[in-house]
Amino acid sequence: MRQEIIKQFHEGHCLDAHKVYGAHLEKEKDQTGVRFSVYAPEAQRILVSGSFNNWEGIDLHRDHDGSWSIFIPGVTEWSLYKYKIQKKDGFWIEKSDPYAFACEVRPKVGNLVVDLSGFNWNDKTWISKRRKHFNEPMNIYELHLGSWMKRDGLFWMNYEELVHHLIPYIKDMGYTHIELMPLIEHPFDGSWGYQAHGYFSLTSRYGTPKQFMHLINQCHINNIGVILDFVPVHFVKDDFGLRYFDGSALYEYQNEKDANSQWDTQNFDLWKEEVRSFLMSSASFWMETYHIDGLRVDAVSNLIYWHGNKQNGSNDGAVAFIRRLNYYLNVRYPGVTMIAEDSSDFPKVTHPTTDMGLGFDYKWDMGWMNDTLKYYALDPIYRQFHHHQLTFSMAYFYSENFILPLSHDEVVHGKGTIINKMWGSYEQKFSQVRNLYLYMMTHPGKKLNFMGNELAQFKEFDESTELDWFLLGFDAHNKFHRYIRDLNHVYFYHTALSNQDYAHPGFKWIDADNASQSIYSYQREDEHSTVVVVLNMTPNAFEHFRLGVPHAGLYTEIMNTEKDIYNGNNMCNYFPLNSEDYPSHGYPQSINIRIAPFAGIMFEYRR
Template sequence: MDQKKVQAFFEGNEIKAYDIFGAHLTKAGVHFAVYAPNAKNISVIGAFNNWDDKENTMKKDAHGIWEADVSNAKPGQSYKYRITQATGTIVDKMDPYAFYSELRPNTASIISDLSYDKWTDQKWLDQRNKGFDSPVNIYEIHVGSWKKPDEDPETFVHYHEIEQDLIEHCKKHHFTHVEMMPLCEYPFDGSWGYQCTGYFSSTSRYGTNHELMHFVNALHNAGIGVIMDFVPVHFVKDNYALAMYDGTPLYEYAKPADAYSQWDTYNFDLWKEEVRSFLMSAANFWIDIYHFDGLRMDAISNAIFWQGDKRNGVNEGACNFMKRMNFNLHKEHDGKIMLIAEDSTDFPNVTRSTLDGGLGFDYKWDLGWMNDTLNYCKKDPIYRQWHQNSITFSMAYFYSERFMNVFSHDEVVHGKATIVDKMWGSYEDKFAQARAIYAYMFTHPGKKLNFMGNEIGQLREWDETKSCDWFLLEYPMHDAFNHFFQDLGKLYVENDAFWKNDYSPESFEWIDADNATHNMFSYIRKGTDKDYVIILNFSTNPYDHQQFGVASMGEYKEVLNTEWSKYNGNYKDDKPQKCHAVRLSRNGKPFMIECNVPSLGATIFEVNKK
């Protein structure tokens, strides 16, 4: 065993603890190692010894690490650790560092060979980056229900079955990255992977380790990045897993009030150096072994504040852990990976560098923008004039962090209604407003994320046991909405006004943020060669011959109107408007254009700066 790694593990600085612990293939068989300092005795049991705890008793070193070599153990065989805990209780536990596991309801770990010689994505790995000045349009998916073959809960789709369809879908819709909900092993399907047991074990639901590697490799070769949701805050209480592992709170807090989470799980004790090394290594594992391009960290609010409640105070130990983890991950991967925080608090400097005192994340989900926007669109247009700041407020704080605009899985479940169904009004009105808020989303500063089904205007809430409602594309309204989504994605990724200098105030300028009487908003996005004027109207009234101030002369050509006939809007044709700027001051700008603005819609004009 590498003693330098062992020392770093106990110092809380090891990001490759999976090289020390777990089941590793050797020339002599398999070497097992597990950390359980307070255990009285441990035997490794499995298919190789008929689950006999007398066959392979492990030896404990001075650090509390137990080891055993088993000559006849082989890849694919299941195993567990039979632990005589500090209390004298004997339990069979999974391996915290197992690389594969049995399909639920079975709970054993499985010996797995992680070597893979079919990677062909080195060019992608060399060129990938954080995307600060690149288009980032993320497609969030639940692997098991994106295209599920049937509704049998015991039938799971495998990676290779959706690989090509997913690539074609992302290309068609101009998604730059796929974000997968957690792929760590977990016992309860309904947790969607957010209540984990195996932090180094890719879930057996969707295929083997090598099939996941092939999947990631294929996406990379198609020019698509891959991000995974990671859960560093809490873990399941199931007795066979991490809870009270050696008879003491080894991974969780010792104090029950701190240990118990709001999800009926245990909170990791992020003050312990061994736990820090465990979680840092787990995060690094998916980037190192599976070539993921980044991690979206779940429930960061519950790490920043004790129990996620600001009134309980800042959890300094957890914050120090996050700083250390993010710093080490960035260092290990040359600053080329994305680390994304799901954080709903106003805690400052989440995306500031750790060297400048921040937590060191690259992006933060803008959950305030999401809630304000959707709540605004739920209201009857008559009352929206008194809630104008629901749309404008995001730009008041936007530059304090590197925010990402998201309509995620959390917004289409548990009775919240889907994005389209949240909109006020009739069936047609809902789709009109959904097109308008997506135009707003994709032209608002910040990177983008949408959950699967959003792109087809799905009306049924997401259910992990059912596939997306792809049959909806047979209906004209949904098919048109999907074409709109594709065109909007194309406009976004092909024009740097919408993503270059995203986090600089120079790229965005309000034209009129205060036209509450008309429920109207207008602003400019500034690019290298082209600028764009975006006009949003959340009123049921169309407004013709409206005047808007602009920054430069030239011809302003309409490149997208949410009410064009091809999107099943109210217009009879798709003829774009053309406006010539005149030298008349409006809205504090030196020039003016005049155009027609659709009701419950948006229009986008392009001007060539040259």
């Protein structure tokens, strides 16, 4: 098997490189120990030194293909080790193992021998039923594990502790998935994991691999999917890492211009077959070893185009890598979900690779996010002149399978938080942010929200401090938190809001052109029910508003952003409304409704 994996590794079609390279506890000739293996074709000599040999160093043996290996008896789990590599010029460098399964907690950079086998998984039922949720609710809670909630408000919780806090919270709030910002080992907390070096190493900040397995296992038992952020674009420049690993540009581009990224990191050379195999194996490793349900691939536009700029042309080697990655992962793990964080207009991102697509299942709708947040920042007086900003998304929506993201990127670097982006006074901000979320949850597409958004937090994301949980002691924030929870549950249980997200019959405008009043209305459909949505984007109230409806019958208000339990003015439609033979908005039937200032309303018609 070893030789077959190495052959595939050099051909760029390998998902199992970590089963050959790295530090593996083995038994050879009746002796237990560890086999150390590393790929470094330009190295002249490689030593492995560690806690098991007083850091003296033992020579690895070179194979003809540039792989190096040695079995050392007596080495046990949790032993520390590093590689010392002699370059062609005779100088020595000290390196971390690219395939290590664990590292010391930063700022230390030593590797740890870890046994990843033997965990008692109880998620067989979940795995067997795992699916991509195209015609089901998908409501993702994005979080940074180190700063979601801290022990005593100060210290990182470990993976096992998070089981007792995170899982009950996710269930109560009605999210279907969590998306974890990168847990690949990384040296700098402030990179949030997006500038990494250990692509097979779970960060040791929050505990051990077995503790993380316990967290994932419990998520699955509680019907919570787990998506992990994955960064195949670039890696850190730190001397101990992948850069000039064997004295040559092994993982990065030879050309410095192509190698250097806009983040002061090194770009992976995705034309190299061994680099492709390294990253595909990493992606597969997280799915196989930790039962991860999907990957959100970071900065896809920087893969598609040289330095992320369309004017520089497409990076055909990276595009080929993306297609290969998605194809192989879909074959091996047919139920997992691949998500592209892509701000480009590159076509067919979520089309199958057999159709010359990139093969992702979903793509973040950055256009929807930008247009929406710009619109809600406008003074309502001027919104009538920008009415198209909330209708334009449906003009292109069916070109891809979109996720609507309000992610960590929108609450950092001086951009302000979601509630802070809203126009108006303190009270008006709350009214409008409730309106925004009702719009988001009723618009076609799956949903993603970053932690803290549900608290209406005014402070931007800071990885060094936990969320402002104390805000729940304030009435406005507590009621908003309840609103988000209720809205999530309405989304989950009303199938018309998700069953036909990517099919034209699932959405229809009732009135997309009422710019003068800044009122939007539309319907969501499936075979069971119809949900009619009305959004008022001004501080004007309407005591009698005639709304055309698609079916004759009874319409029940199932959500109103202005209920008093959500800190609204309680101008609601308290009783079910019978449609009348009064034509409106192109329909022969209509209902007469009340609309509060800045209200978002959902009515349900059941067949």
